[in-house]
Amino acid sequence: MRPISLYSVEDWRRMRPLTHTLKSLRYRLIDRLYMHRPPRAGDLLAVTNTIRGTKLLTTIAFSDPQAIDWQAQLLWRFLPDAVQLIADNSPDDDSAGEIQSVAERRRLLYVRLPANPWREPSRSHGIALNWVWRNILLPGKPAAFGFLDDDLFPTASDDPFAHLSTQDCYGVVREAGPRWFLWAGFCFFRFAGVRHLKLDFGQDWFNGLDSGGGNWRVLYRGLNRGAMREQESRFVPFRPDIEVADGPYQWCGPWLHEVGLMGRADLAKEKRAATAKLIEALLENRDGAASARN
Helix, strand or coil: CCCHHHCCHHHHHCCHHHHHHHHHHHHHHHHHHHHCCCCCECCHHHHHHHCCCCEEEEEEECCCHHHHHHHHHHHHHHCCCCEEEEEECCCCHHHHHHHHHHHHHCCCEEEECCCCCCCCHHHHHHHHHHHHHHHHHHHHCCCEEEEEECCEEECCCCCHHHHHHCCCEEEEEEEECCEEEEEEEEEEEEHHHHCCCCCCCCCEHHHCECCCCCHHHHCHHHCCHHHCCCCCCEEEECCCCCCHHHCEEEEECCEEECCCCCCCHHHHHHHHHHHHHHHHHHHCCCCHHHHHHC
């Protein structure tokens, strides 16, 4: 919730403090109920036993088995010490079945999350992250963990976990006025440094914070951001003759984010083809990624 002191006279006239309070209570109730629902597929006990003491990467999958397959191969090549878990948030059975097959073929941990109560992508993603935190990470006790979007691909050797030797969290920072948070698609945490906190990877939408922003109150506002290392990030067009907004790629250091939900719909297939060409070059040991970053 936004602090009461920040509501304007116009906000009070429109009863926004009251409606925001009621909506927040509803979101929290739905979130709390969802945390107690069992997974639709996967052995939860086996997963929690396997991740103890590991560096765990959790990918929130959403109906894109091709991206999951690419990501798994690239992580195995460029970050082989990490364990990967697929937390499948796909709403349809066909996509989930294909993703589970990829996970089995690539020897990844796999859990299909309970049916999501939200259709809005950001809210759906946030509640999925909270389910993983409560039901897998807290009982599983990895040494460190990170969350990845399913269309985020390493293009060179890189270990974001290394930064956790001097700080409790690391990733790409997003800002909303005086507040900031780690983008939920590329964020990493030292488990011992956050295990005691009531983390909330959902939104704090009334304060302008997207998925992951719920941790502002419980984690980020107590940190000295100036003393922390962050992952630099920049957006570029996937094709040099178009505007960034029409077909963006996001480079997070050597990590490529396809940004599948942004850009012109008529360029989506061409953008995926460009991504496929780049990744195939990487997997075949060709120098495709270096030129794409320039």
